[in-house]
Amino acid sequence: MKRLLSTAAAVTLLAPAAHATEIEVAYAYSSLFDPTFAQITQAFEQAHPDIKVTFRATYENYEDATNTILREAVAGTVPDVSFQALNRQQILVERGIAQPLDPFIAGEEGFETEGYHKAMLDLSRFDGAIYGLPFSVSTPIGFYNMDMLRGAGIDTVPATWDAVIAACKAMTANGQEALYWHWDISGNWMLQAEMWSQGVPMIKDGKLNMDNDAGLKALETAHAIFRDCEMKNTGGGDASKAFAAGELGMFFSSTAYVSFVDRSKLGDWEFVTAPYPGLDGTPQALPAGGNAAMMTSASDDPELRAAAWDFIKFATSGEGAAAVALTTGYVPPNQKANALLMDDFYAQNPNKMTAVDQLPLLSEWFAYPGDNGLAVTQVIHDSLEAILVGDATDMEELRDEMVDEVNALLPR
Template structure:
């Protein structure tokens, strides 16, 4: 009888030891705090990516912070958090705020995790995509979801207005005039809309870059938007107002486009998947490139990049694992299919089992790929006032689009506001 009792005692001890070991393992699990913006765009796909990552890395848990409404609100939250030591371990940020974050020493350089350019390429990161997250000689972020500006066209409304998609004008004024013809069909229609309120002044930069200009100097320390291309950009915004473009928000216009009451909408490839779904069976959707003014015209790449922001060296290896998983080929496929953002990882495009040739050959993806071929960076302002400069510029844009101020007076006044804000910017 003693043997069973002894066996039971040994089993109990073993169970206790196993339980302690299990408790230790659970206690030792690494948790990464992750912060991002635009939950309407990213929440479903990031949750799927996190679930697949945790299944492949059971020792690492992903904990999402409540997402910010936009890149413009996420960055100030990061800067405030840094003052009190409350920052996430991984941050999905807008391309245009990298310099602000680097200047505050909030980004971890990534080149030290790889063995040079050959390894970056083997992982699927093209030089053009790495350039989006590079400042100076260092890569600070990896491409997660890349968007390019495109035109969304309701082909049915275009035809009703006596126009054809193939015959649409190749200049901004012409597109706005076509929109006025569409709007004349019904008082409830929006004929033409340009996303003037896009985060980080992305809309204005589209107009400046497409006219061959730049928002500022490469170091982010001197403005250039007051040169001729910038003047043309503000005059174009004034033309949009004069030809009847309403000063709606993008959310309002996207809802109206989904309802079939918007003719031409200059927006982002990030909405391709959503727009295709809402248009199916309701109207014919076409996606076209934006107008360019000559060979010097470029279009800014928008979207999100993933960066390591933890100050804890012990967490950086786990953060790197999540970063490369979230921007890897399988996750890039999820991003493209869930949202319409363009993949930042070349392997997702090359692999027939992922996106493969079918993505590049899909008619409504060609405009984004064509835009990427003439892409440039989303401009980053330098110095301590980078976030404030974005707000000041947007206020001037809003004033012109709503007709409260003429372009000829708004632009010089804006330049006069921004120059002092760049006074502390040195490289």
Template sequence: MTQLSRRAALALPAALALPALARAQSAATEITVHYAQPNIYKESYDAILAGFNKREPGIRVNFVTTPNYEEGAQLLLRQAATNQLPDLSYQGFNRLRMFAERGVAQDLLPLLKQEAADPATLGYSENLLKLAYFGNMQAGLAYAASNPICYYNADLVKRAGGDPDNFPKDWDGVLALAAKIDALGDGVDGLWYTWNGDDWMFSALLFGHGGRMLNENETDVAFAGPEGMASLKLLERMVKQAGMPNLTAVAARQAFAAGKIGMLFQTTALVRGTAAAVGNNFVLRTTGMPVIDAERGRLPTGGAAGMLTAKDPAKRAAAMKFLRYSTGPEGQAMMVKASGYLPCNQIAIDDPQYLGEFYRENPLFVASVKQLPISIPWYAFPGTNSVRVTQTMVDNMARIVESRATPEQVLPEMAAEIRRLLPRRS
């Protein structure tokens, strides 16, 4: 009978375990997860993936990214046509409707109710669910929410004679201060407003005036009236009165971080990245968007929601687990701390163990939280041309920023172009 040495005997259990480990690894469920804007989101998704891997070692996640929401939507439209969809996609709120109406998104409510009869007990309050409810179904679960805020250079505000502790509350005051900053010279500009990219920041002006994109039955544009005209005139004043330069978003953020722009109006999602870029160059502050209509004024809620697209049962279950973790209280706390977005899980919001101390220690993140009472969902255009509608708005705003046309010329032409892109109603 063959005798084993003591060392060999001790090594035997580990050796026997290796094939089992290999089998377990090979049996891991592999899923593909898409998200947009890695320049903003990567840190949060990486943190969530690390936490998820510890909880679900049998699921392997492969990320696919696109530079922005629009390219993310176009990617999924192409992949849907060739049956090559990812298993889970985080889409901008305003694109979920299109995927719900096309049958690409899956209804998540039955899956949530398998865990709890009332999704609110999982942190998905009614208002949070509404952010991703389209096509008479729960087309997604909100992952990150944002509203537009103002970032300002406290040093330039002081140099221009302003008070950083008493920043103007209305656009007249903001533009007057921006004009003084612009007059400082030395290549300094007064402000930059994120007008390019999509329709979100235009809707911030439109909703701020109490306007809306389409009429109630969505048969015609509703922005072609006084509220839309006032919004475009305000954009024109930013250029003519406050010296807003014609820059890309990337160039504007770089100039602001270098101390060459006094105010930057953009999503709260960029708080973390902006603070890192500014460093010690100057004292950075944030505040809410100026009030336009105190009673009717609202702000759009930007951000993304996870949309389930997997058809294979095992991948579908695995993708749902990742989605639940990323939108659960633990994942949401990671997301907020890594970005600047607002949390989309009520437990993360209410339970101080997740974010209470964080907000006390990070005042730059608080401006967006204070605007939650006037934040409404980002409008999603009906039909298959929603991406083209957005680009039409951007192209027409460019005419004003580049001083190629007046608001009086742009508004009726923009309305006519978008009317042609709306679904035909019988």
């Protein structure tokens, strides 16, 4: 392996400088990112003994991250650096909470050669300015317990939702818990995946673009998954633990969970990942998930802001991105990460290669425009939950009600 971030056993941190600059950082999903930030912070503080990093309480999810920082902005208690979902950046830009990074980038000699390629930077570009640096990028994928599938007479990974549902029925008949589709993941991401799979954007001309056949098909697919797979009403976190324990046959969620499953896996069963199922074949597109590092400091102290920039730059550098790849299943958004990984990293970690193979399908993870964006997310969440618990059975009626309610919340 080429030189990479030092492990906890190998690194002895330098003692903090007597007058170290202290920055506060906040991020979401502790179960996914705690190992990542532990590794990054050790290396960062060794390289920057004059900067002390203090972490805020972890955000539960991306909606919590946005809600929390909006409240903190009113109270004047925002962290200096906040890792926010790619689809939630715009509201922080519009509210003046996120600070443009262009002045810092301009002061970095050779920044354009540091692995930050334009396509990734564009994920955080608004009105021509860059407000974040990409930290992690993901796509939805399939997680499979091949022993359970084979036990139900299924030898190959299902490639379409019809095949997934057929596998569910065989596994259920075999007395197994078949599937969890992570419907409640942040930002209605999985429903957006069903729309993009058909090549149809979730938002068009500022409105919810589901009053069409594609929207109906997406909801009908969710209905079939919930009903025909007898899916339990548990959270995605619990489902990931059940999968890692060998108690669940299939799990459809973010590639971010790959390392979690590797670390938590109980028993000697075959774990494989595969591309996200399509409706009639390979998906036409998929939403780009993940988050970006944003400077949200309210301080005018140039020393503190410079320290916050140093942490953002380090966390998203090739070294930081390599740590993301090693400790999660995210795709490194910095091209230099590959030079720091083992030459045969993906050959040795094929379950992490699935998301890399899906990169050509990456499309926008839509944020709902206007001040009611989080409320729109909740309306769609509640509609999916109504399907799951059996309160909604007529998908056309549900679609029409959801479209009307959402569009009433969006800017006119």
